[in-house]
Each structure stands twice: as structure tokens, then as C-alpha cells.
Amino acid sequence: MNNMNQFIYTFACSDDERSLCSLEMRSLFGIDTESLIIKSDISIDPSRSPFIKEQIEIMYEGDTMSDILKQVEDIVLDDSTFKVIFVKINDLASENKISYGDRRIIERDLGMHIEGEADVHNPDHVFGIVTLGGRWYFGKYRLNDAVWFLHMKKPRNYSIALGTRLARATANIAVPNPLGVKAIDPCCGIGTVLVEALSMGIDIVGRDFNPQIVQGARANIAHFGYVGEVTYGDIADVSEMYDVAIIDMPYNLFSTTTPEEQLSLLQHTRRFASKVVIITIETIDDMIHEAGFTIIDRCVAKKRSFSRQVIVCN
Known part of the structure; x- marks a missing residue:
């Protein structure tokens, strides 16, 4: 800056x-x-x-x-x-x-x-x-060089992954000034947020409990010439402290994740991150507060008839 x-x-x-x-x-x-x-x-x-x-x-x-x-x-x-x-x-x-x-x-x-x-x-x-x-x-x-546009063509992808524009904006919302900030995407999926964040020089690591998805995220990062750490493991095993986390909550339509498991995701995030940006298709304000976070800003990101909430919490 x-x-x-x-x-x-x-x-x-x-x-x-x-x-x-x-x-x-x-x-x-x-x-x-x-x-x-x-x-x-x-x-x-x-x-x-x-x-x-x-x-x-x-x-x-x-x-x-x-x-x-x-x-x-x-x-x-x-x-x-x-x-x-x-x-x-x-x-x-x-x-x-x-x-x-x-x-x-x-x-x-x-x-x-x-x-x-x-x-x-x-x-x-x-x-x-x-x-x-x-x-x-x-x-x-x-x-603007529209770098994000090139990232739309990932070698590994799946239908419910975040769009690159939403992922890039979310990385900026989470880390507006990258200097000295450590970030984590502990449920990183195919690595859409990681690719956008790494392309902007953000110090971020990824994690996922699905080993095949982890391999896909690593392949996507390498495909665009970026270097980033993506580990296989449960969010419960995260022990390092981070300044901010980005959580794309599992969708009930595509996921068997229960509300109790969603709450557990947020509670673990509260343990290792002082700030979190949550992406969700559902209203989970009560769950966010129960996990110990305070909502400080938010928006609705629409794509035709599909809406996601982006919620900033401390």
C-alpha cells in the first residue's frame, strides 16, 4: 500500500x-x-x-x-x-x-x-x-489485466466449485493487505480460492479431508505456475495459528454434512483463526454466533437464480 x-x-x-x-x-x-x-x-x-x-x-x-x-x-x-x-x-x-x-x-x-x-x-x-x-x-x-479470466480453465474442476470472480473477490475481502498476513483455506476443495490468492501474493495454505481433491488442488496450483502448500487432513488437526481463514461451507444439496458438523467446522476455525470469511448458501447466523464469531460485514453474491452469502466475521 x-x-x-x-x-x-x-x-x-x-x-x-x-x-x-x-x-x-x-x-x-x-x-x-x-x-x-x-x-x-x-x-x-x-x-x-x-x-x-x-x-x-x-x-x-x-x-x-x-x-x-x-x-x-x-x-x-x-x-x-x-x-x-x-x-x-x-x-x-x-x-x-x-x-x-x-x-x-x-x-x-x-x-x-x-x-x-x-x-x-x-x-x-x-x-x-x-x-x-x-x-x-x-x-x-x-x-485491469483480468488475470482471473485465465484461471477459469483449470485442468481439474467440478461443477459446484466457486467461480473465479467470486473466489478472487473473497480472497481480497479476507486479505485486503497481504503484508504479514497468514491465511488458510481449511476446506479448500479443488483450490479455486488458493489459485486466486496465490496469484495475488497472499500467504495462504490449503487443506482438505479428501485425498483425491487435494491432488486436484495441487495440480491446479502447479498448472498456473504458483507454489502453495495443500495438505491432506481434517480441520480438527489444524494446530498452527492463522490471521484469517476462508470457509466455503459444504452445500446440503451436494453434501451429507450435518448442521452439527457445520458447527464443528466453525468452532475449529475459531480455535486457529481470529478472522473468518464464510461462504454459504444458507443463513447460518445463529451457528456463526454459537461458534464464537461476530459478524462485521456481509453481502449476497448472485449468479442467475443461485445465491451465496459472503460473511465477514471476527
């Missing part, structure tokens, strides 16, 4: 994903908004999130576009090439939205005030311009 500079982030999600996007936003940035654009002093790689679309590291700001045009004249790129992108997502009212033609004019005007060679296809530097809160912001532009 970087608290020296300031950044603008935009977000993109479907209506079904809005609740999950908002929970991830609150976890990463400590704020929420209806406009899908925020300003923050927290530096997050936009590719960490399935919902962050782009990031602008602010170089200049002003009340008017004329203010920005004057300031960008200080940019000297010598032999480097550049491109300017007008960020379409903003908090303007619909009647004040800026047309496609006006956006192109603004991009051209900015380009003419920057000392360097414009290249729209393969630039050395990409800059972004955006309006937020009645002010204009210009800076270094980064687009």
Missing part, C-alpha cells in the same frame, strides 16, 4: 455482482459508493480485483480542463510515446454526461499540450483523464 500519492479507481460489475463488488470495495478501501468511482490514497493493483476496471495515479488536478491543460505542459517524454484515455466512468448526472465526440476532443487537446510523440496503438506511457466530485484529475493510467 502507498499512502503518499492519491488514486482514482473505477469499477464495473453486473447487477447480480453489485453487493459482492461493494463488500470488496469496503474491504480494500474502507469506503463504498453508488457511483462506481472512488478517490483513495491506497494503492491497489487494479488486476487484483475482478471489479476494479482501471486506476489513475493522480499527477495533476484542477477545477477546469484549462487547469489540467496548463499543468500537462510540464510533461516532457523526450523520445517516449504516449496515449491519453478519457475515463468514461464518472459521477456526473446523466444530463451532464460528456459525449463521445467531446471525449475525443479532450484527449486530443491534452495530447497537443504534452511534449512527446502520440501513439494510440503501442505507447510507452498511458495517461488517463477523469472528472470526479466536480474536479478534473489527470495521471498515470493502469487497466
